[in-house]
Amino acid sequence: xxxxxxxxxxxxxxxxxxxxxxxxxxxxxxxxxxxxxxxxxxxxxxxxxxxxxxxxxxxxxxxxxxxxxxxxxxxxxxxxxxxxxxxxxxxxxxxxxxxxxxxxxxxxxxxxxxxxxxxxxxxxxxxxxxxxxxxxxxxxxxxxxxxxxxxxxxxxxxxxxxxxxxxxxxxxxxxxxxxxxxxxxxxxxxxxxxxxxxxxxxxxxxxxxxxxxxxxxxxxxxxxxxxxxxxxxxxxxxxxxxxxxxxxxxxxxxxxxxxxxxxxxxxxxxxxxxxxxxxxxxxxxxxxxxxxxxxxxxxxxxxxxxxxxxxxxxxxxxxxxxxxxxxxxxxxxxxxxxxxxxxxxxxxxxxxxxxxxxxxxxxxxxxxxxxxxxxxxxxxxxxxxxxxxxxxxxxxxxxxxxxxxxxxxxxxxxxxxxxxxxxxxxxxxxxxxxxxxxxxxxxxxxxxxxxxxxxxxxxxxxxxxxxxxxxxxxxxxxxxxxxxxxxxxxxx
Amino acid sequence: xxxxxxxxxxxxxxxxxxxxxxxxxxxxxxxxxxxxxxxxxxxxxxxxxxxxxxxxxxxxxxxxxxxxxxxxxxxxxxxxxxxxxxxxxxxxxxxxxxxxxxxxxxxxxxxxxxxxxxxxxxxxxxxxxxxxxxxxxxxxxxxxxxxxxxxxxxxxxxxxxxxxxxxxxxxxxxxxxxxxxxxxxxxxxxxxxxxxxxxxxxxxxxxxxxxxxxxxxxxxxxxxxxxxxxxxxxxxxxxxxxxxxxxxxxxxxxxxxxxxxxxxxxxxxxxxxxxxxxxxxxxxxxxxxxxxxxxxxxxxxxxxxxxxxxxxxxxxxxxxxxxxxxxxxxxxxxxxxxxxxxxxxxxxxxxxxxxxxxxxxxxxxxxxxxxxxxxxxxxxxxxxxxxxxxxxxxxxxxxxxxxxxxxxxxxxxxxxxxxxxxxxxxxxxxxxxxxxxxxxxxxxxxxxxxxxxxxxxxxxxxxxxxxxxxxxxx
Numbered sequence: 001x002x003x004x005x006x007x008x009x010x011x012x013x014x015x016x017x018x019x020x021x022x023x024x025x026x027x028x029x030x031x032x033x034x035x036x037x038x039x040x041x042x043x044x045x046x047x048x049x050x051x052x053x054x055x056x057x058x059x060x061x062x063x064x065x066x067x068x069x070x071x072x073x074x075x076x077x078x079x080x081x082x083x084x085x086x087x088x089x090x091x092x093x094x095x096x097x098x099x100x101x102x103x104x105x106x107x108x109x110x111x112x113x114x115x116x117x118x119x120x121x122x123x124x125x126x127x128x129x130x131x132x133x134x135x136x137x138x139x140x141x142x143x144x145x146x147x148x149x150x151x152x153x154x155x156x157x158x159x160x161x162x163x164x165x166x167x168x169x170x171x172x173x174x175x176x177x178x179x180x181x182x183x184x185x186x187x188x189x190x191x192x193x194x195x196x197x198x199x200x201x202x203x204x205x206x207x208x209x210x211x212x213x214x215x216x217x218x219x220x221x222x223x224x225x226x227x228x229x230x231x232x233x234x235x236x237x238x239x240x241x242x243x244x245x246x247x248x249x250x251x252x253x254x255x256x257x258x259x260x261x262x263x264x265x266x267x268x269x270x271x272x273x274x275x276x277x278x279x280x281x282x283x284x285x286x287x288x289x290x291x292x293x294x295x296x297x298x299x300x301x302x303x304x305x306x307x308x309x310x311x312x313x314x315x316x317x318x319x320x321x322x323x324x325x326x327x328x329x330x331x332x333x334x335x336x337x338x339x340x341x342x343x344x345x346x347x348x349x350x351x352x353x354x355x356x357x358x359x360x361x362x363x364x365x366x367x368x369x370x371x372x373x374x375x376x377x378x379x380x381x382x383x384x385x386x387x388x389x390x391x392x393x394x395x396x397x398x399x400x401x402x403x404x405x406x407x408x409x410x411x412x413x414x415x416x417x418x419x420x421x422x423x424x425x426x427x428x429x430x431x432x433x434x435x436x437x438x439x440x441x442x443x444x445x446x447x448x449x450x451x452x453x454x455x456x457x458x459x460x461x462x463x464x465x466x467x468x469x470x471x472x473x474x475x476x477x478x479x480x481x482x483x484x485x486x487x488x489x490x491x492x
Numbered sequence: 493x494x495x496x497x498x499x500x501x502x503x504x505x506x507x508x509x510x511x512x513x514x515x516x517x518x519x520x521x522x523x524x525x526x527x528x529x530x531x532x533x534x535x536x537x538x539x540x541x542x543x544x545x546x547x548x549x550x551x552x553x554x555x556x557x558x559x560x561x562x563x564x565x566x567x568x569x570x571x572x573x574x575x576x577x578x579x580x581x582x583x584x585x586x587x588x589x590x591x592x593x594x595x596x597x598x599x600x601x602x603x604x605x606x607x608x609x610x611x612x613x614x615x616x617x618x619x620x621x622x623x624x625x626x627x628x629x630x631x632x633x634x635x636x637x638x639x640x641x642x643x644x645x646x647x648x649x650x651x652x653x654x655x656x657x658x659x660x661x662x663x664x665x666x667x668x669x670x671x672x673x674x675x676x677x678x679x680x681x682x683x684x685x686x687x688x689x690x691x692x693x694x695x696x697x698x699x700x701x702x703x704x705x706x707x708x709x710x711x712x713x714x715x716x717x718x719x720x721x722x723x724x725x726x727x728x729x730x731x732x733x734x735x736x737x738x739x740x741x742x743x744x745x746x747x748x749x750x751x752x753x754x755x756x757x758x759x760x761x762x763x764x765x766x767x768x769x770x771x772x773x774x775x776x777x778x779x780x781x782x783x784x785x786x787x788x789x790x791x792x793x794x795x796x797x798x799x800x801x802x803x804x805x806x807x808x809x810x811x812x813x814x815x816x817x818x819x820x821x822x823x824x825x826x827x828x829x830x831x832x833x834x835x836x837x838x839x840x841x842x843x844x845x846x847x848x849x850x851x852x853x854x855x856x857x858x859x860x861x862x863x864x865x866x867x868x869x870x871x872x873x874x875x876x877x878x879x880x881x882x883x884x885x886x887x888x889x890x891x892x893x894x895x896x897x898x899x900x901x902x903x904x905x906x907x908x909x910x911x912x913x914x915x916x917x918x919x920x921x922x923x924x925x926x927x928x929x930x931x932x933x934x935x936x937x938x939x940x941x942x943x944x945x946x947x948x949x950x951x952x953x954x955x956x957x958x959x960x961x962x963x964x965x966x
Binding site (some may be wrong): 070152153175186 | 596656658723812866871872873877878881882884885893896897900901903904907908911914915918919953957958
């Protein structure tokens with residue numbers, strides 16, 4: 001066992017510590033300490049990874065270790081990382097960290113909130129370090145059920161309904177995914193559940209078609225695949241802020257990650273043949289999500305549909321199957337994760353003050369809360385894809401990579417997807433203009449205070465991430481790109 | 493083999509019989525002061541019996557083949573013993589109360605007798621011993637169902653159970669008689685070699701299976717389940733849902749593998765449709781239930797359907813996953829029943845709407861119930877997730893992907909009604925939630941044990957290994 005297991009052990013230790021914590025100070029202290037350690041661990045991993053890569057080692061997966069777990073089914077507790085995993089782990093730790101600060105004032109039942117939050121974090125981190133099908137699926141499922149309680153107890157609005165719908169739809173897709181995983185295991189000869197070993201084998205084609213569809217669907221629904229994205233708007237709108245951040249920022253990326261790590265890497269032939277169908281669905285999703293966002297007046301719903309659009313873009317890029325588009329997909333996962341987390345954090349802060357999320361009820365807030373206002377504008381511009389911020393880097397890479405495909409069908413779809421940028425500008429600029437600028441809609445809003453220290457910390461951290469990725473993307477892009485070259489070699 | 497060895501191989505039956513007789517004598521002879529120690533002594537003795545029978549022995553048989561022993565039987569008997577122990581821990585407070593105080597001795601004697609019957613059923617190599625075991629396991633159960641003497645529902649449950657039980661045993665016996673008529677022997681080893689596609693034998697096979705399906709509560713032999721579970725005292729219900737069902741499922745599996753091996757095609761087709769109907773009907777009916785015990789009755793019907801997914805595979809992996817599933821299922825179910833028992837004995841409330849807002853007053857009980865519901869639904873990272881994954885893999889290995897998809901879709905439906913309980917306890921607001929209870933300490937021990945098992949059993953890989961080493965297929 002190596003230090004990768006710490007990613008899972010640390011949140012579990014935090015859960016244990018939270019069980020015995022008594023006062024609010026202790027609870028918050030444990031959470032801050034734990035999440036800071038996780039960020040440090042992710043940073044350490046990133047440095048180690050770059051160092052090992054620079055010394056010339058070209059194994060597809062680094063820091064691997066495995067323990068036999070359930071022998072009858074060849075299940076191992078196997079872990080390892082490549083460039084993509086490292087990037088995702090850094091993103092997750094950053095969002096867990098900022099989410100802690102955004103939830104500084106959560107009440108009642110603060111302890112229970114953070115308990116489920118840590119369980120969610122355990123599932124997410126475990127997912128990214130797992131290299132065994134069953135272990136990966138176990139962590140994937142672990143990240144699902146805390147959502148029900150987090151939304152149902154600490155949420156707002158139609159929280160019961162939203163929580164049940166989200167849980168049932170996501171569990172539904174993961175159950176379909178279970179069938180897909182069993183199919184992959186038995187179709188590849190039932191000798192191992194380890195992803196690297198399965199990647200070496202080829203499954204018979206009829207089985208590949210069937211199980212690729214199930215697996216891609218299973219992961220895709222979590223990645224907001226159109227038309228199964230309907231859990232997302234209600235779920236995000238009703239969830240408490242930190243949960244929305246974690247869910248839209250990280251959990252939806254689990255879907256995209258699973259799609260290429262499992263569905264495409266293990267069944268590349270079927271992926272090629274079936275990609276047109278899913279490309280159409282994701283392209284529709286990209287445009288539909290953006291258009292639906294135009295109609296919304298509730299800030300959280302605007303952001304939720306925007307997330308649907310961007311996550312469909314991730315799946316779209318993955319399905320284009322070129323090295324550049326795959327790199328773009330991961331860059332988009334990273335970038336959108338940060339942007340949407342920032343958005344939800346800001347919306348939560350504004351809602352906590354004005355007690356409304358409707359842009360029609362708010363106006364002229366820029367003068368009252370300049371820090372929050374400017375951060376919101378930054379988030380909005382990143383979302384649209386203004387150069388200098390991460391959104392531009394990601395979307396540029398995706399569209400260039402997608403256009404690399406010579407055939408007309410894919411190029412037309414790429415052009416269709418590009419229109420989402422313009423549509424994005426519409427809803428972002430409209431909403432910003434409506435509630436940040438213009439006259440004050442409500443007298444009460446004039447007396448509101450700006451962001452406090454814990455909120456500023458969270459927002460600045462996320463903006464720093466967005467700016468870094470937007471201004472110095474080469475290093476990260478290289479780490480990601482090199483991981484895909486080895487994966488695509490095996491596929492060809 | 494010497495005569496003494498003949499008996500030694502029946503180690504578990506003999507030690508159980510010793511416990512039963514000791515408890516019987518204790519109950520009759522002990523005075524008023526002695527009676528106070530009856531339950532702790534009973535629990536202790538039974539724990540000793542469980543420990544004594546943990547280690548498997550070598551395969552063997554006695555009494556000319558009438559009694560068979562295979563190491564896997566020790567594993568399943570240990571599973572049943574553990575379940576029994578937890579049920580005893582949960583029953584203690586019920587029989588300390590004034591209502592049921594005088595029935596204490598009878599409860600332990602009857603329950604242990606049914607367990608002895610189940611042991612005989614599991615270890616039988618001859619139809620006569622099998623039938624004796626079956627009846628010994630069923631008839632005292634009917635008495636136990638009707639145990640609450642002043643409760644009408646209890647009597648109704650008992651009457652329904654004994655009538656249907658006798659009827660299905662009769663049909664089963666009819667099937668056995670035809671098998672005897674066509675093969676000339678009642679020994680399993682001889683009958684299994686002589687089974688061919690004789691129409692009379694096929695009919696006997698169907699009759700025989702019908703009797704067993706009644707015990708396991710497959711659809712359409714399930715109609716007794718809800719009423720009997722609702723009417724019986726909670727501890728008897730927990731016994732029925734876990735031990736009775738678990739032993740019947742195991743016996744069904746071993747008989748289908750060993751005795752009816754030549755009919756593999758027939759019973760796989762039969763089970764295919766029964767699984768689909770059982771899981772769907774069990775889930776659909778559970779959606780509407782408000783009474784917690786009826787709810788768990790229908791949930792247990794659909795769980796029996798999942799268990800059958802392992803049986804239909806006919807492989808060693810199938811047997812491993814069935815035993816593992818029963819093992820995990822017993823902890824989940826008994827945790828739920830423990831909480832229900834604690835609440836029912838203090839407040840008399842048994843409906844799910846009464847549980848609304850339970851977290852405000854009884855956080856620990858709500859937590860245990862939540863874990864039980866999650867484990868039953870198959871939510872990660874609890875043991876129920878592993879058991880469901882493994883049993884689906886056993887069916888998938890033989891290519892039954894359609895069944896797995898049906899099972900998987902129904903898992904979502906089941907998640908809805910299990911989550912409804914969690915929702916009631918944690919999310920729904922209630923003006924007058926149930927008052928804070930102080931659970932009886934023995935019950936508390938059982939709940940802690942079940943909770944630890946739900947959280948940790950799934951993570952321990954060696955349990956599946958131990959079971960797999962002894963399992964066999966067709």
